[in-house]
Amino acid sequence: MPRISGVLLATLLFCTSQTLFRSPGPIDTAVVDGGAIYVSFFGSRVIQRVVDGTASPYFTMDAVRSGWTVADGTIVLREIPTELLLVAPDGSRRTIAEPLTIRGFRAHEGFVYWLVDDGRLRRAPIAGGAAETIATAVSDPYFVVGQGRVVFAGGNGIYWLPLAGGAPRLLFPRADAAIDWVTPDGVLVSTRTPFDPNVSSAQVLRVPWSGGPVESVYEITVHGYAPEVSAGAVQAGETTYVFLTQTGHFFWTWSTLYSLRGGVMRARLGAPNAPMRLLAVDEEAVTVGHWIDAGGMRRIERICATPPRSHAAGR
Numbered sequence: 001m002p003r004i005s006g007v008l009l010a011t012l013l014f015c016t017s018q019t020l021f022r023s024p025g026p027i028d029t030a031v032v033d034g035g036a037i038y039v040s041f042f043g044s045r046v047i048q049r050v051v052d053g054t055a056s057p058y059f060t061m062d063a064v065r066s067g068w069t070v071a072d073g074t075i076v077l078r079e080i081p082t083e084l085l086l087v088a089p090d091g092s093r094r095t096i097a098e099p100l101t102i103r104g105f106r107a108h109e110g111f112v113y114w115l116v117d118d119g120r121l122r123r124a125p126i127a128g129g130a131a132e133t134i135a136t137a138v139s140d141p142y143f144v145v146g147q148g149r150v151v152f153a154g155g156n157g158i159y160w161l162p163l164a165g166g167a168p169r170l171l172f173p174r175a176d177a178a179i180d181w182v183t184p185d186g187v188l189v190s191t192r193t194p195f196d197p198n199v200s201s202a203q204v205l206r207v208p209w210s211g212g213p214v215e216s217v218y219e220i221t222v223h224g225y226a227p228e229v230s231a232g233a234v235q236a237g238e239t240t241y242v243f244l245t246q247t248g249h250f251f252w253t254w255s256t257l258y259s260l261r262g263g264v265m266r267a268r269l270g271a272p273n274a275p276m277r278l279l280a281v282d283e284e285a286v287t288v289g290h291w292i293d294a295g296g297m298r299r300i301e302r303i304c305a306t307p308p309r310s311h312a313a314g315r
Contacts, residue, residue, distance in 0.1 A: 026296025
């Protein structure tokens with residue numbers, strides 16, 4: 001039986017962090033779909049597809065738009081306030097029109113979802129088919145999840161609503177909570193204290209579908225002159241990724257990405273004046289759009305949950 005070299009074995013078994021795309025100018029919107037990266041630059045109407053680190057034109061919008069996404073190769077964008085345009089990989093176009101303003105559109109598991117101004121949540125198959133109303137009294141931001149639920153933030157806290165029908169149910173009664181991520185077991189939410197010239201705190205909490213007990217995933221308190229700290233998290237399998245942004249003296253800002261697995265928290269990426277935007281996540285790595293020296297999002301990076309390890313060469 002042929003032997004496998006230590007280098008090849010490490011490549012097969014262990015994740016490698018890498019820069020997937022480096023842009024000469026600031027990126028306005030970036031989407032990861034099916035392993036492919038799509039980007040548009042500030043002031044440009046062109047959506048580009050990145051292959052092997054090189055971007056090439058994929059679709060030209062009628063006007064500069066930042067609100068677009070890609071699902072199964074189909075571009076979804078809002079060209080006018082009451083219409084969604086879907087452009088299939090073969091270039092064919094389909095328009096979804098509403099009498100009211102469309103907002104908060106998402107793509108999820110073969111459907112495109114959107115809200116209209118009266119609070120109805122609507123959806124239509126991305127591959128084609130009739131639109132339908134699946135929930136009412138929904139506000140943005142919202143998450144559609146595989147357990148037949150939609151989760152959204154209301155005036156008094158976090159609510160969930162069964163898509164099969166029924167009234168919204170209050171899950172977490174804190175008006176200051178923001179929805180970060182939804183898992184099969186519950187919802188990750190984040191909170192932060194109001195501005196205080198001497199101290200700032202932030203928390204990430206895991207709220208089960210039963211409503212309790214609530215678990216603290218991460219918390220931080222900083223002291224100083226006009227400090228400000230915020231945290232958010234996403235989860236894939238047994239790995240939780242925490243995004244932390246800390247500002248001191250109004251202008252000094254530091255962003256850090258942590259991974260939390262098996263009770264061990266590791267700093268995986270950090271930089272000054274460099275916020276990060278989540279693009280894709282799995283148990284082994286997270287893909288982020290990374291700001292560079294306050295010059296806009298210019299790098300797309302895949303960051304492994306754990307650092308590389310040393311291995312003896314195969315013999």
